[in-house]
Amino acid sequence: MNQIDRVAPRLPAPTRIGQATAVEQSRAVAEVHAAIVVAQQCPRDIQAARAAMQDSCAQKFLAERAFYRYNRAGKNITGPTVHLARELARCFGNVQYGVSEMRRDDEYGQSEMQAWAWDVERNTRSSLNFIVPHARDTSDGATALTSARDIYENNANAGARRLREVIFAILPPWFVEEAKELCNKTLAGGGEGKTLPQVITDVIEGYAGIGVSPDQLEQKLGRSKDEWNGYDVAQLRVIWRSIRRREVTIEEEFPQPRVTVEEITKPQKPAAEGTEKVSEPEEGSEPEPSESDPLHYSEEEISETGGDS
Template sequence: MNYPVERQAPAAAPARIGQGTAVEQSRAVAEVQAAIVVAQQVPRDINAAISEMRQSCQQMFLAERAFFRYSRGSGNITGASVHLARELARCWGNIQYGLVEMRRDDEYAQSEMQAFAWDVEKNSRNSSTFIVPHKRDQKGGPKQLTDMRDIYENNANNGARRVREAIFAILPPWFVEEAKQICTKTLAEGGGKPLPQRIADAIRAFEGIGITQDRIETKLGRPSGKWTEHDVAQLLVAFQSIQRGEVTADEEFPLPRVTVDEIKQQATTPAAAAPAASDEQGEQGWPEAAAPGSGARR
């Protein structure tokens, strides 16, 4: 059955093109042609690309940013990040990629974006055009964005994921998989630091963002003394994801639930009597490091 389609008037073409626009159009055409010629004259050296990829993935700075992690439903979604995709594109060579905001519609509060990746040497191109609503998901429901900076950051964050997938679509799968394996191994080795030191650094880092050691141990299901290299590597991925805002601390490390019986038990348990003050306390002084939240003042 055929349905009537509402016809829309075609967008009006500009009456004239300025000199700057004409120059930019000519420059873009010449740049594409030059890229193809250079890629054919100087083809990539696959062995050199593999060697450079392996060297990059052995660096802790890249390995720490090579993976993302966020919560969805009752589980976690993990994968290679856009940072790894961009580095692999650089190592592979003769690749162009990017993100273009084709149109911003303030009336409908959305932007039309295009992400692409192009292997100039093989003439293999992957692109996707998508709509990004000017909204941000949050627990209470989507929030409408009106600030220009918020809209820009929202578009960039949504576009980065499409750019990542476009790059991975044109790279050889074996090249990407080997890179992920090397990055995982680099995280597990911890840059040559002993495991106890890496465990202590991880606990200290999480305490800096308000996550206690008990919550981490509950998440992993074992005390810190039994953590493995894999556990520390996964904690590092989770820490980086929290820092980037991909997942919240409460989603990654849920707070323990308090039952009704525990609340009743706390209400019926008498409070411990406070010790009587004495003159000797003023002579002895407070401990060097008072416990957080104890109310002690130096």
């Protein structure tokens, strides 16, 4: 008995292995060995991989699905999606990836999962083991999931986010950054050979259909529409797709402007001659606020507008 056997107990092993299990074990070993041999005999062509990536990123369908955007704690979070990651892995070649559900524990309401990506040619592997609770976060707190379909979809969503990270971990950074740049250019140009003014007009009309005015778009970007460039249009397209996918809401991206304390206390211009003068209230009394007065605020509302305190 060697030293390891004396210190650590042996793991339990199955006393009986069926024929199907033995065949599957042999097949898995042979498959891994064959993948390594084929990858080394047929190494990737970097120029061909780059050309395939450029061709894919020039397609409008991929560019529109290449980025996500959502709101967390009042901040907009954006980045490349798992759809872009999978396409880049395909273009790069000799890459295997996947998500495995290693164990599901319904008693404790959680699943143990693994996301992995493997560059077979370079023998570079990245993996993440993580626990996925069988629950969904809502505005009223976490809600437990009991339906098999809900648990599956929840696990799939969590696995897709980790899969995106492990794929990007084994791809060259320049390959990913160039793909993101090309997708932004495709979004800016619409992918249909249109000029920038035509694309800007299409974007404005599209937002008008969901109740967002050009003034709100200009306030979002901090410049007038005549000064927009391709990156501004790409940003608006990403926001548009995120709204359509219900990742963010219109109110989160385009909040209505609020009246500030300075605007409320701003002195009014003197009334022109011939107009009726409003009588001043008696000393010690307060005028009754009108419900239709848009500038009327309670003390609590004024304190929230960011006035001096």
